[in-house]
Amino acid sequence: MASEPSTQSRPTGSTALWNRSTISRARTVLERLRNALLYSSTYLALVAAAEVALVMIVLSLPVNLSPLVVGLVTFAVYVNDRLADLEIDEAVAPNRTAFVRRHQRVLYVAGAIAYGVAVALAVSGGPLAFGLTLLPGAFWVLYALDYFAALGSQIRRLKEVLIVNSAVVALAWSVTIVGMPMAFTNAPITPTAGVLFGYLFLATFVNTEIPNVPDVESDAAAGVSTLPVVVGVRRTRQSLYGVVLLTLGLIAYAVLRGLLVPAAALALLAGLACLVTTIAFLGRSDAERRLAISAELSRVPALGVLVLVTVGL
Amino acid sequence: MIPLTVLKAALICTVAIGMVGGLIAWRERPTPGSVPLAVLLAGQCWWSVTLLFRIDAVGIAAKGFWVDVSWVGIAVIPVAWLFFSLEYSGYHEYVQPRYVAVASIVPLCIAVIGATNTAHELMYVHSTLVEINGATMLDRTPGPWFWIAAGYTYLLGLLGTIPLLELITSDVLAFRAQSLALIVGIVVPWLTNVLYLLGALPTYGVDPTPIGFAVSGVAYLGALTRFRLFGTNPAPIRYARRLAFDRMEEGAIVLDSNGYVVELNDRAATFLRTDPDDILGRAFADALPQVAGIVDCAGPNDRMVLEADDGTRAYDVSACSIVDYTGRTIGRSITLHDVSAHLRRQRRLTVLNRVFRHNVRTTTQLILGCASEIDDDAGRIADRIEGHAMAIEELSEKVRRAIDLFDRDRADRRPLPLDSILCDAIDSARDARPAVSVDYDGVPDDVYVDELLTVVFEDLIENAAEHNTTADPAPRIRIDVRSGEPEVDVVRVVVADNGPGIDDEELAVLEEGAETPLRHGSGIGLSLITWGIDIVGGRIEFADADPTGTIATVEVPIRSRPP
Numbered sequence: 001m002a003s004e005p006s007t008q009s010r011p012t013g014s015t016a017l018w019n020r021s022t023i024s025r026a027r028t029v030l031e032r033l034r035n036a037l038l039y040s041s042t043y044l045a046l047v048a049a050a051e052v053a054l055v056m057i058v059l060s061l062p063v064n065l066s067p068l069v070v071g072l073v074t075f076a077v078y079v080n081d082r083l084a085d086l087e088i089d090e091a092v093a094p095n096r097t098a099f100v101r102r103h104q105r106v107l108y109v110a111g112a113i114a115y116g117v118a119v120a121l122a123v124s125g126g127p128l129a130f131g132l133t134l135l136p137g138a139f140w141v142l143y144a145l146d147y148f149a150a151l152g153s154q155i156r157r158l159k160e161v162l163i164v165n166s167a168v169v170a171l172a173w174s175v176t177i178v179g180m181p182m183a184f185t186n187a188p189i190t191p192t193a194g195v196l197f198g199y200l201f202l203a204t205f206v207n208t209e210i211p212n213v214p215d216v217e218s219d220a221a222a223g224v225s226t227l228p229v230v231v232g233v234r235r236t237r238q239s240l241y242g243v244v245l246l247t248l249g250l251i252a253y254a255v256l257r258g259l260l261v262p263a264a265a266l267a268l269l270a271g272l273a274c275l276v277t278t279i280a281f282l283g284r285s286d287a288e289r290r291l292a293i294s295a296e297l298s299r300v301p302a303l304g305v306l307v308l309v310t311v312g313l
Numbered sequence: 314m315i316p317l318t319v320l321k322a323a324l325i326c327t328v329a330i331g332m333v334g335g336l337i338a339w340r341e342r343p344t345p346g347s348v349p350l351a352v353l354l355a356g357q358c359w360w361s362v363t364l365l366f367r368i369d370a371v372g373i374a375a376k377g378f379w380v381d382v383s384w385v386g387i388a389v390i391p392v393a394w395l396f397f398s399l400e401y402s403g404y405h406e407y408v409q410p411r412y413v414a415v416a417s418i419v420p421l422c423i424a425v426i427g428a429t430n431t432a433h434e435l436m437y438v439h440s441t442l443v444e445i446n447g448a449t450m451l452d453r454t455p456g457p458w459f460w461i462a463a464g465y466t467y468l469l470g471l472l473g474t475i476p477l478l479e480l481i482t483s484d485v486l487a488f489r490a491q492s493l494a495l496i497v498g499i500v501v502p503w504l505t506n507v508l509y510l511l512g513a514l515p516t517y518g519v520d521p522t523p524i525g526f527a528v529s530g531v532a533y534l535g536a537l538t539r540f541r542l543f544g545t546n547p548a549p550i551r552y553a554r555r556l557a558f559d560r561m562e563e564g565a566i567v568l569d570s571n572g573y574v575v576e577l578n579d580r581a582a583t584f585l586r587t588d589p590d591d592i593l594g595r596a597f598a599d600a601l602p603q604v605a606g607i608v609d610c611a612g613p614n615d616r617m618v619l620e621a622d623d624g625t626r627a628y629d630v631s632a633c634s635i636v637d638y639t640g641r642t643i644g645r646s647i648t649l650h651d652v653s654a655h656l657r658r659q660r661r662l663t664v665l666n667r668v669f670r671h672n673v674r675t676t677t678q679l680i681l682g683c684a685s686e687i688d689d690d691a692g693r694i695a696d697r698i699e700g701h702a703m704a705i706e707e708l709s710e711k712v713r714r715a716i717d718l719f720d721r722d723r724a725d726r727r728p729l730p731l732d733s734i735l736c737d738a739i740d741s742a743r744d745a746r747p748a749v750s751v752d753y754d755g756v757p758d759d760v761y762v763d764e765l766l767t768v769v770f771e772d773l774i775e776n777a778a779e780h781n782t783t784a785d786p787a788p789r790i791r792i793d794v795r796s797g798e799p800e801v802d803v804v805r806v807v808v809a810d811n812g813p814g815i816d817d818e819e820l821a822v823l824e825e826g827a828e829t830p831l832r833h834g835s836g837i838g839l840s841l842i843t844w845g846i847d848i849v850g851g852r853i854e855f856a857d858a859d860p861t862g863t864i865a866t867v868e869v870p871i872r873s874r875p876p
Contacts, residue, residue: 116333
C-alpha cells in the first residue's frame with residue numbers, strides 16, 4: 001500500500017534556510033541590543049531611575065520628573081566616564097572598550113543630550129534639584145580639563161585610598177537618588193529618608209567593591225587600594241557580609257521604630273537578599289563580570305517587590 | 314501676550330539646547346571658537362535658569378535675588394561672543410589671556426554689582442511687583458550700572474560682529490548654508506534684545522535674549538562642525554594668506570594710496586638688505602629710492618630690472634595697482650623677482666655664442682686650409698681631415714642655432730607666414746641634398762606662425778633629408794599642412810620621409826626631455842626641434858611610417874597677421 005502523504009509537511013530546504021537566517025538575524029539584533037544596553041551603561045540609568053522610584057514610593061512622594069532626571073544624569077555620567085577612561089578600561093573590559101571606541105561620537109552626543117535635557121527638566125524641580133543635577137556636569141568639565149591631574153594628586157590619592165574611594169561613590173549616588181525626588185517635591189528631610197539614604201549608601205558601597213574583585217591584579221599593579229587588594233578576596237567577602245549585616249540592622253531598627261512600613265521593609269530585604277547571593281559567589285565563580293552586574297541590579301527586585309506588594313495590598 | 318507656560322517652555326528648551334550645545338562645543342576643542350562658544354552657551358544657560366526661577370519665585374525679595382544673580386551669566390556673554398568671533402575668524406593674535414582679562418574687567422564689575430544690588434542699588438534703583446495677565450512679575454527701574462552693562466554689551470557685541478561680517482562678505486565661505494548660519498547667529502540675539510528694550514515683545518517683562526543666544530549658539534555650533542566636516546574651517550585662512558605673503562619666492566612691497574610703504578615681506582627685506590622696521594610707514598621714494606626710481610620712471614612697456622650695487626644680484630621689478638570692490642585704486646603692490654641666475658646664464662650663453670660663432674669657425678677654416686696643403690696619396694688623408702672639420706663646423710652651426718633659439722626665447726618674436734618658412738626650409742634642404750624630392754602643396758598666405766619656427770622647420774626637413782641616403786627607394790619627403798586643426802588657432806604640419814626612421818632610444822630621450830650619461834641622443838638636431846616647438850607653445854609627435862621612415866606631426870599656434 002502506498003503511504004499517504006503526511007499533512008505535516010517538513011520544511012523544504014529553502015524554508016529551513018530562511019528560518020535559520022531569520023533566527024540568526026534576530027539573535028544578532030538581540031545581541032546588539034544587549035551590548036548597547038550593557039556597554040553604553042543604559043542599564044545603569046534604568047537602575048538609577050528604578051531606585052528613585054523606590055524612594056518616591058517609600059517616602060510617598062507625588063509623581064514627578066526626578067526618576068527621568070536621575071536616569072538621564074546617570075547615563076551622561078557613565079558615558080562620559082567610559083569615554084574618559086578608554087585607555088584604562090582597555091585591559092579590564094576589552095569588549096566594552098571596543099564598543100565605546102566604535103561609537104565614541106554618538107555616545108558623547110547622546111550623553112550631552114541626556115545631560116542637557118536632565119538639567120532643563122531639573123530647573124522645573126527648583127534650585128535644589130537644579131544644583132544637584134549641575135554637580136556631575138561641573139565634574140564632567142573639570143575632568144575634561146584634566147584639572148584632577150593637575151590639582152589632582154590629592155584627589156587622585158583620595159581615589160586610591162582604601163574604602164574612601166567606594167564610600168565617595170556611594171555617598172554621591174545616595175545623595176542624588178534620595179535628594180532629587182525630595183528636591184522636586186520640596187519634601188522635608190525625615191528619618192525615613194535617612195534610613196533610605198543609609199540603605200542606599202551601604203548597598204552602593206557593596207556594589208562598588210564587588211567589581212574590584214576581578215580587577216584585583218590590575219588595581220594592585222596600579223597601586224590602587226581596594227578591599228580585595230589589601231585583605232584578599234575571602235576577607236573581602238566576609239567584610240561585605242558585614243556591611244550587609246549592618247544594613248540589615250538598619251532595616252530592623254527602622255521597622256522597630258516605625259520608620260518603614262512592612263511592605264517597604266520587605267522590598268529592601270529582597271534587594272539585600274540579591275546582594276547577599278551575589279557576595280556569596282565572589283571568588284567562587286568565573287563569571288565575575290556578571291556578578292558585578294547582578295550587584296548593580298540588586299535594587300530592581302526591591303522595586304518589583306514593593307510594586308507587587310503595594311498593588312496587591 | 315503669549316501664555317506664560319509657552320515662555321517657560323521656551324526657556325526650558327533654551328537651557329537644554331544651551332547645555333547640549335555647550336558640551337558638544339566643549340568636545341570640539343581645540344577647534345577655534347569652541348571654548349568661547351561653550352562659555353557663551355553656559356552664560357545664556359545661567360541667564361535662562363535664573364529667569365525661570367525668577368518667574369516661579371514668590372515675593373519681591375526672591376524674584377529680586379534671581380534677577381541679581383542672573384548678571385553673573387549675562388556678564389559672561391559679550392566677552393565670550395567677542396572672543397568666539399575673533400578666534401573663529403582667525404584673529405588669534407587678539408585671543409590672549411591679557412586681552413581676555415582686560416575685556417573681562419567691566420563684566421566682572423557688572424557681575425559683582427548685579428549680584429550685590431540690594432546693598433547699593435547701582436544696577437536697579439527701584440523694584441515693584443506688577444500683575445501682567447494674571448501673573449505676578451517683577452518690575453525694576455534700571456540704575457546707572459544697568460546702562461553701563463547694556464552699553465558695554467552692545468559695544469562688545471558690535472566689535473564681535475565685525476570679523477564675522479568680514480568672513481561672510483569674503484570669498485572664504487564656499488557654502489551658503491554656513492554664511493546663513495553666521496548671519497542668523499549675529500542677528501537673532503541682538504534683534505531680540507533690541508525688541509525687548511523697545512518693549513515690543515509680549516514676554517511679561519522677561520528679557521528673552523537668552524533664547525536668541527541659544528539660537529545663535531546652535532547656528533554657530535552648526536557652522537563650527539560643518540566647516541570642520543568640509544575641512545574648511547576659516548580660521549587658518551588669514552594665516553595662510555599671511556604665510557604665503559611672507560614665504561613667497563618673490564619680494565613684495567605694498568604701498569598705500571599715498572605712496573607709503575605699508576607692508577614688506579621677508580624676501581623683499583633680504584633682497585634690499587634692509588630692516589622692515591626702518592621701512593614701514595615711510596614714503597616709498599624716501600625709504601627705497603633705488604626701487605622707487607625704477608618703478609616711477611619706467612614706461613608702461615619697459616622692462617624694469619633692479620641691479621644690486623655690487624652687480625651680483627638682479628631683480629625683475631613689476632608693479633600693479635590694488636583696487637577695492639568699487640574699482641578704486643587703494644594702493645600698489647611691487648614685486649621683485651630674483652633673476653640673477655637667469656642673467657648669469659644669459660651672459661654665459663653670450664660667451665659661448667661668441668666662441669662658436671668666431672673661434673670654432675675660424676679654427677675650422679684654418680684646419681681646412683692646412684688640409685688642402687697636405688700632399689698625400691691621392692689626397693685621401695686630406696679628404697678625411699676635411700670631412701671631420703666640416704662635421705665640426707656643422708655641429709658648431711647647430712650649437713649656434715641652439716644659442717640663437719634660447720636668445721629668441723627672451724626676445725619679442727615676429728610672426729612670419731608659414732608658407733615662406735616652409736619654402737625656405739625646403740629650398741635649403743634641396744640645396745644640401747639635391748637627390749631628395751619634396752612634395753609640398755603650399756599653405757594659404759594668411760597663416761602666420763612664430764618666426765622661431767624657421768630654425769625648427771629647417772632642421773626638421775633637413776633632418777628628414779640628410780638621413781635618407783639610399784637610392785632605393787628614392788629619398789622623398791611629403792609635407793602636409795592643415796590649418797585650424799586640431800583647434801581653430803592651431804596649424805598642423807606633417808613631415809613624412811621614407812628614410813631609416815628614428816632610433817627608439819633617441820625618441821625616448823626626446824620624450825623624457827632629459828639626458829643622463831648613460832642614456833642620451835646622438836646629436837643636437839632633434840633636441841633643437843623639440844626645444845623650439847616647446848618655446849612657441851606647440852607640440853611634436855614622431856611615428857613610424859610604412860614601410861620605412863618617420864612621420865613628424867607638428868602642431869603650433871597660429872599667430873595673428875602683423876599690421
